[in-house]
Amino acid sequence: MFENKTLHRIDRIYSLLLKIGSNLQSLFLFYMRVIWGHQFFITGLAKFTHIDVVSQFFSNLHISHPIFIAYLMAFVETLGGLCLFFGFASRLVAIPLIIAMVSALSLAHSDIFFQFRFLFEPMLLVREAPYPFLLTALLVFIFGPGRISIDAWIKRWASRQPKY
DSSP states (O other), X not given: OOSSHHHHHHHHHHHHHHHHHHHHHHHHHHHHHHHHHHHHHHHHHHHHHTHHHHHHHHHHTTOSSHHHHHHHXXXXXXXXXXXXXXXXXXXXXXXXXXXXXXXXXXXXXXXXXXXXXXXHOHHHHHTSTXXXXXXXXXXXXXXXXXXXXXXXXHHHHHHTSOOO
């Protein structure tokens, strides 16, 4: 490959690092899905159990139909959290979770967004509770659930089925 032995060694080390990183990708996605899927599920259940408090909070934010929206957010977070946890329909369920978290950030923390303060002071955004949820949903939407998921199992199973 390379005539220079040093370049050849560097190439081999770099190839090894790429292989290790590629193999760790699925473990990282699995970790993020399980941790934050569980957290989505827990926060969704908490919204269901305290629906009156959540709807009152939404009402204070001047959101129309606060009771409906509270139930909708509780449902999206609970079901979405379960799906993320198991890696089932992950990219599909990431879409409503992304919408919910962007809405939460832009409505409940509007001063950060409408003055574009997050561009100059990114820690303002990072400190907000919906931010890691949003990052995880974006991560799963962009990269998929990884090899350790029901989605991957279904894909492997479907690829072994006879083609007609």
